[in-house]
Amino acid sequence: MGKIVIDPITRIEGHLAIEAIVEDGVVKEAKSSGTLFRGLELILQGRDPRDAPLITQRICGVCPIAHATASTFALDRAFELEGKITKNGRIVRNLILGSNFIQSHVLHFYHLAALDYVDITQVADYSGSDPGLQAVKRFLERGELGPFLPRYEGDYRLPKKLAQEAAAHYLQAFDVRRKAHEMLAIFGGKVPHTVGIVPGGATQVPTVDKITSFLWRLNEIRSFIDNVYIPDVLTIARAYPDYLEIGSGCGNLLSYGGFPQEDGWFIWGGTTSRDLNPEKLDPSKITESVRYSWYASSQDPLHPSVGLTLPHRAKEGAYSWLKAPRYDGKVHEVGPLARILVNYAEGNPKVKRLVDRALGELRAEPQALFSVMGRHLARALDCKLVADAMAEWVLELDPGGPVYTEYELPDSAHGFGLVEAPRGALGHWLSIEGKRIKHYQCVVPTTWNASPRDEEGRPGPLEQALEGTKIRDERNPFEIVRIVRSFDPCLACAVHLVRPKGREIGRFQAI
Amino acid sequence: MKTGEVPVIWLQAATCSGCSVSVLNSAHPKIAELLLQEVVPGRHINLRFQATVMAGAGEPVLEVLEEAEHSLRGQFLLIVEGAIPMAEGGSFGTLGEEPLAERAAALGRAAQAALALGTCAAFGGIFAARPNPTGCVGLGELFKAEGIATPLINLPGCPPHPDWFVGTVAAILLLGLEGLEEARLLDEYRRPKLFYGKLIHEHCPRRAYFDEGKFAKYLSDEGCLYELGCKGPITHADCPLRLWNGGVNWVIGCGAPCNGCVEPGFPDLVSPFYQKLKEA
Numbered sequence: 187m188g189k190i191v192i193d194p195i196t197r198i199e200g201h202l203a204i205e206a207i208v209e210d211g212v213v214k215e216a217k218s219s220g221t222l223f224r225g226l227e228l229i230l231q232g233r234d235p236r237d238a239p240l241i242t243q244r245i246c247g248v249c250p251i252a253h254a255t256a257s258t259f260a261l262d263r264a265f266e267l268e269g270k271i272t273k274n275g276r277i278v279r280n281l282i283l284g285s286n287f288i289q290s291h292v293l294h295f296y297h298l299a300a301l302d303y304v305d306i307t308q309v310a311d312y313s314g315s316d317p318g319l320q321a322v323k324r325f326l327e328r329g330e331l332g333p334f335l336p337r338y339e340g341d342y343r344l345p346k347k348l349a350q351e352a353a354a355h356y357l358q359a360f361d362v363r364r365k366a367h368e369m370l371a372i373f374g375g376k377v378p379h380t381v382g383i384v385p386g387g388a389t390q391v392p393t394v395d396k397i398t399s400f401l402w403r404l405n406e407i408r409s410f411i412d413n414v415y416i417p418d419v420l421t422i423a424r425a426y427p428d429y430l431e432i433g434s435g436c437g438n439l440l441s442y443g444g445f446p447q448e449d450g451w452f453i454w455g456g457t458t459s460r461d462l463n464p465e466k467l468d469p470s471k472i473t474e475s476v477r478y479s480w481y482a483s484s485q486d487p488l489h490p491s492v493g494l495t496l497p498h499r500a501k502e503g504a505y506s507w508l509k510a511p512r513y514d515g516k517v518h519e520v521g522p523l524a525r526i527l528v529n530y531a532e533g534n535p536k537v538k539r540l541v542d543r544a545l546g547e548l549r550a551e552p553q554a555l556f557s558v559m560g561r562h563l564a565r566a567l568d569c570k571l572v573a574d575a576m577a578e579w580v581l582e583l584d585p586g587g588p589v590y591t592e593y594e595l596p597d598s599a600h601g602f603g604l605v606e607a608p609r610g611a612l613g614h615w616l617s618i619e620g621k622r623i624k625h626y627q628c629v630v631p632t633t634w635n636a637s638p639r640d641e642e643g644r645p646g647p648l649e650q651a652l653e654g655t656k657i658r659d660e661r662n663p664f665e666i667v668r669i670v671r672s673f674d675p676c677l678a679c680a681v682h683l684v685r686p687k688g689r690e691i692g693r694f695q696a697i
Numbered sequence: 698m699k700t701g702e703v704p705v706i707w708l709q710a711a712t713c714s715g716c717s718v719s720v721l722n723s724a725h726p727k728i729a730e731l732l733l734q735e736v737v738p739g740r741h742i743n744l745r746f747q748a749t750v751m752a753g754a755g756e757p758v759l760e761v762l763e764e765a766e767h768s769l770r771g772q773f774l775l776i777v778e779g780a781i782p783m784a785e786g787g788s789f790g791t792l793g794e795e796p797l798a799e800r801a802a803a804l805g806r807a808a809q810a811a812l813a814l815g816t817c818a819a820f821g822g823i824f825a826a827r828p829n830p831t832g833c834v835g836l837g838e839l840f841k842a843e844g845i846a847t848p849l850i851n852l853p854g855c856p857p858h859p860d861w862f863v864g865t866v867a868a869i870l871l872l873g874l875e876g877l878e879e880a881r882l883l884d885e886y887r888r889p890k891l892f893y894g895k896l897i898h899e900h901c902p903r904r905a906y907f908d909e910g911k912f913a914k915y916l917s918d919e920g921c922l923y924e925l926g927c928k929g930p931i932t933h934a935d936c937p938l939r940l941w942n943g944g945v946n947w948v949i950g951c952g953a954p955c956n957g958c959v960e961p962g963f964p965d966l967v968s969p970f971y972q973k974l975k976e977a
Contacts, residue, residue, distance in 0.1 A: 247715020375951030
């Protein structure tokens with residue numbers, strides 16, 4: 187029996203270490219561990235509630251907009267602004283968040299995940315005229331190969347021509363994600379860390395030049411998604427067919443729903459599992475267990491609305507700073523796979539068309555999406571779904587029309603905001619007293635996906651996805667890093683509350 | 698930096714990774730050009746460690762750090778992103794089971810020069826905000842506490858503009874840190890004056906509104922945002938001239954007040970963000 191420890195896991199957002207116990211070449215037990223603690227919820231206490239969207243964005247520089255959105259939805263509710271947001275305000279918010287979906291998904295596939303499958307040193311033999319690839323070739327000839335070496339060696343399967351094409355797309359994708367950020371800044375001012383999403387609506391009044399400039403960048407990006415991104419995911423899935431089977435995970439999926447429309451949500455909320463029977467979302471069924479987390483509790487599990495966070499570093503048997511969120515007493519995965527399959531199961535027509543076409547290309551059943559490649563494919567389809575819709579939304583803007591609704595800051599109030607972040611279901615809960623934040627709590631996508639075991643000892647989705655995996659070469663454990671990265675983990679998001687050594691630094695009770 | 702290849706070690710401490718993402722947004726040069734080609738004639742950077750983009754993981758990449766500390770002593774540029782958590786023996790943040798504070802100190806001691814990228818690395822920033830639960834400090838404070846004399850440049854901003862990063866790296870490659878010192882190109886906070894030399898307020902396109910007393914009444918309104926909490930009058934950065942994200946917009950252009958994110962007092966001394974600056 188051997189133990190594989192990977193610390194740091196790179197090409198993710200944040201600090202993560204993975205420990206896997208391997209017996210006869212198979213992962214028997216896996217533990218994921220966040221290695222950085224920052225304490226943002228404590229920092230929020232006592233501050234002006236209107237500052238929360240700016241401060242919570244600093245949880246994550248890759249998906250700050252999702253935090254701004256969840257925080258703003260929570261404040262809209264607390265300030266009794268629901269139903270009072272102007273049409274322009276709603277659309278501008280959706281365009282800012284949608285732009286960040288695109289940049290996050292493109293960044294993840296090409297710059298965080300692709301180097302696990304694409305051997306960039308294949309460009310050394312390149313003989314064509316693409317200036318980007320020629321630059322890579324000269325770079326390889328210089329012999330100083332950081333940041334591409336060192337790396338795990340062995341399992342790179344793409345033939346040379348496809349590897350060279352993928353390397354060119356890796357470079358092109360840098361431009362695409364940068365342009366997605368330009369789109370975002372047209373309505374959000376700047377990014378990372380935008381200023382344009384606020385309780386009451388948005389701050390940027392749309393004008394014809396901004397709409398045009400946004401739309402033409404979007405057209406270029408949509409062409410990349412259709413002609414490069416989705417085909418590349420399919421190419422890699424065909425080269426690594428075993429990854430349509432491994433890393434399957436817990437099999438239960440959860441979506442909060444996202445992108446408000448005049449009548450409901452663009453992405454639907456709900457749950458489903460391997461049988462693809464849909465069920466409606468009932469937020470009262472969310473619980474959090476701290477049985478294997480470094481927190482004390484007299485009752486376990488608890489609904490987040492009455493949840494406590496009492497750090498207890500010396501707790502026996504605990505091994506994570508993450509809690510274990512569960513839905514309806516079951517382990518659930520969140521993220522693009524969950525969004526896409528929940529909507530597929532519910533019969534969302536746009537999603538059904540996209541998924542059926544992609545599965546047709548791979549000659550696979552929907553159940554094959556419960557896999558490493560399934561997560562990458564779902565993320566690409568999610569990217570297309572949102573980008574295509576944005577082309578319609580941006581034309582629904584009323585140039586020069588109002589984006590903002592004024593309000594009075596209440597003396598005391600409660601609020602919560604549930605949204606779909608690029609990485610999945612995200613919730614912020616807050617309470618206000620004396621016009622100041624009294625409590626603030628975030629339950630973020632990676633807390634769901636990278637959670638430890640719960641009150642009944644059931645491993646979290648990422649742990650389940652690792653357990654049972656065959657490791658072909660323990661010195662180059664590709665399988666582990668590929669499974670972990672398929673979840674697009676954001677550990678900076680997930681661990682931001684507490685301090686070690688068991689000292690209590692505050693009680694956090696959501697409404 | 699005498700040779701054509703300048704090794705760079707980029708350490709992420711208590712960060713949101715937003716500084717990395719901002720540098721990825723560099724337009725001229727593009728990030729791929731910055732990584733692969735000459736930044737200034739005859740000079741390449743060789744990014745050996747950067748956890749967000751590097752191919753490797755685990756033990757092999759930790760060896761890159763050990764190598765820098767020992768065989769590249771005095772030859773590499775250290776970039777630190779994020780604040781350094783010092784409380785509880787540095788146990789809030791670890792990399793390869795060692796406290797980030799120890800990693801940053803060891804690398805800082807071995808580096809030829811250090812660049813504190815972003816407000817967190819420069820001054821502590823958002824994670825050092827009251828009540829600073831993890832005891833976060835900026836790199837300069839760590840150097841002071843550890844008696845590390847390696848020359849340091851601060852590039853604050855939450856996040857910093859990619860041009861500020863690229864321009865500073867180019868200046869280091871061209872002039873060396875000694876050259877920067879000699880030419881007095883840094884301000885009292887060791888920020889390059891080129892980017893942080895003027896107040897937002899001095900170049901703000903809404904300055905005329907301020908002078909005429911035309912103030913915005915609500916977010917998104919026309920007029921100067923001073924009454925709505927704009928920190929432009931005390932914030933040193935060239936945002937109104939440089940603009941953000943390929944020049945498409947910037948904070949005040951978007952109808953929102955500047956929140957002073959480049960200043961040593963961010964966020965505690967410049968918040969509440971939507972409250973008017975106290976009359977000095």
